[in-house]
Amino acid sequence: MLRTVLGLAAQCREGYAAGRAVHELPDASSLSSVAVCGMGGSGVAGDFLRALYRDRLAVPLDVVKGPELPEFCGRDSLVVCSSYSGGTAETLACFEAASERGCRIVSVTSGGALRERSGERGVPVVQLPGGAPGPRAALGYLLFGALGAVESMGLVPAVSADLEETGRVLDDLAGELDPAKRGNPAKDLAAWIGERVAVVWGADGIGSVAASRWKTELNENAKIPAFASSLPELDHNEVVGWSEGAGKGFVVVALRHDGEHPEVAKRFPVSILIAEESGAETREIRARGQSSLARVLSLVMLGGATSVYLGMLRGFDPTPIEAIDRLKAVLEGPDE
Numbered sequence: 001m002l003r004t005v006l007g008l009a010a011q012c013r014e015g016y017a018a019g020r021a022v023h024e025l026p027d028a029s030s031l032s033s034v035a036v037c038g039m040g041g042s043g044v045a046g047d048f049l050r051a052l053y054r055d056r057l058a059v060p061l062d063v064v065k066g067p068e069l070p071e072f073c074g075r076d077s078l079v080v081c082s083s084y085s086g087g088t089a090e091t092l093a094c095f096e097a098a099s100e101r102g103c104r105i106v107s108v109t110s111g112g113a114l115r116e117r118s119g120e121r122g123v124p125v126v127q128l129p130g131g132a133p134g135p136r137a138a139l140g141y142l143l144f145g146a147l148g149a150v151e152s153m154g155l156v157p158a159v160s161a162d163l164e165e166t167g168r169v170l171d172d173l174a175g176e177l178d179p180a181k182r183g184n185p186a187k188d189l190a191a192w193i194g195e196r197v198a199v200v201w202g203a204d205g206i207g208s209v210a211a212s213r214w215k216t217e218l219n220e221n222a223k224i225p226a227f228a229s230s231l232p233e234l235d236h237n238e239v240v241g242w243s244e245g246a247g248k249g250f251v252v253v254a255l256r257h258d259g260e261h262p263e264v265a266k267r268f269p270v271s272i273l274i275a276e277e278s279g280a281e282t283r284e285i286r287a288r289g290q291s292s293l294a295r296v297l298s299l300v301m302l303g304g305a306t307s308v309y310l311g312m313l314r315g316f317d318p319t320p321i322e323a324i325d326r327l328k329a330v331l332e333g334p335d336e
């Protein structure tokens, strides 16, 4: 898992190549909406796409994390079905609905029923490499696979310069997070979190999706409950909960980046102070790079490595996700 987390740059490049390699993508003319359907680690790719490109997309992009395709999806909608395994019930249900309604579909997967059904119905597939230790560890493939395809369709601006910068930033960071490295910031963060409950904050947009990713990585790799919220929204509710003494046993990790809206950036110091006064310990983490892609993925890598080191500190193998496997077995039956 750690090797995969630290190998994110290579994964992004491979995912992008897979996305760009797809021919006969749906026609993008008169498109009215985009829906990215996917659960867990595969749905995160949709969250990231929306946060990264919402200011530059000509049509609305919705992320669907359940079995129901929104009513607005029809012949003028692009539906991206994202499932690393290709066997996730909710994503397959959306695929079926999109297929029935004549939506323009692109599948992003490494195999399973999604690839099979896509092949049968002539739906283009971004064929991702298999072998990642779980879909959450395939974010580089999933995000850049989808991104390569939507770039080819002309829906997002050229990606290659940002991808190049992202690769450089991630490779440098991976060196610092190597297990043998002294002063490793991820090991330090893991030791600092320890047995406390982590609440991760980020500014609406890429900060917020990075915070959600930290939360799920802490859940799945470190095997702990963790929570994420977004500024400015949390200043309108959560902040009241940080009342005197309530923060004891909590840590707040604030994920910051240089592209935050100035009105949102202004809120961090005072919000952090309120959490500290309630007894929580806090730390600020700053994203690296100039592009939004580099910034969000540098936060992702640091969070991933922190979660893996914390899992190991707590005596767990970070990779298995027994609770998810158990739920899938009980609720869905075996993957097709």
Ligand code: F6R
Residues within 6 Å of the ligand: 039, 040, 041, 042, 043, 082, 083, 084, 085, 086, 087, 088, 091, 133, 134, 135, 136, 137, 220, 321, 324
């Ligand atoms: C497991 C993980 C899960 C899966 C989810 C959907 O590592 O992160 O959240 O991503 O259960 O499965 P896929 O991604 O195969 O559609």
